Every structure is written in C-alpha cells, then in structure tokens.
Amino acid sequence: MRNIKAGDDIFFTATMAEVLEKQGLYEDALMVYKILADTNPWDQSLGFRIERLKALAAGRGRKKPARDEN
Numbered sequence: 001m002r003n004i005k006a007g008d009d010i011f012f013t014a015t016m017a018e019v020l021e022k023q024g025l026y027e028d029a030l031m032v033y034k035i036l037a038d039t040n041p042w043d044q045s046l047g048f049r050i051e052r053l054k055a056l057a058a059g060r061g062r063k064k065p066a067r068d069e070n
Contacts (some may be wrong), residue, residue: 012036017049026057 009053020029030053037046 013028014049021053021054021056029053030057 003022012035013032014036017032017036020026020032030050033046033050033053037043037050040046
C-alpha cells in the first residue's frame with residue numbers, strides 16, 4: 001500500500017480497512033480509515049474506528065500479562 005501515488009485509479013472502502021485490520025495490517029487499515037474520514041467528514045463512525053485502531057496498534061507489541069496460577 002505504500003506505493004500508492006497521486007493519480008492512481010483506486011478507491012477505498014470501510015470493508016477493505018476491516019479486512020486489512022483482521023490481517024493485522026494496522027498501519028494500512030489506519031491509512032484507509034483516514035482517507036475515508038477525509039472524504040466523508042460527516043461519518044462519525046470512521047473517527048471511532050481510527051481511535052480504536054490507534055489503540056490496537058499501540059498495544060501490538062505488548063505481551064499478555066502472566067496469569068497467577070496460585
């Protein structure tokens with residue numbers, strides 16, 4: 001997705017972003033959501049998705065806490 005440039009004949013959908021997110025491609029999904037939010041400023045759900053995805057991306061490198069088995 002990093003090779004996209006102005007003039008490319010492409011379009012983005014929320015479904016595309018959801019698939020990217022499920023594949024663990026958080027940065028690509030975030031980029032799609034941001035493009036959609038810029039082109040659809042009235043769609044408040046995109047803002048919520050962006051914030052949720054930012055939180056997921058921030059926690060990506062964290063390990064689950066060890067369970068206390070005592």
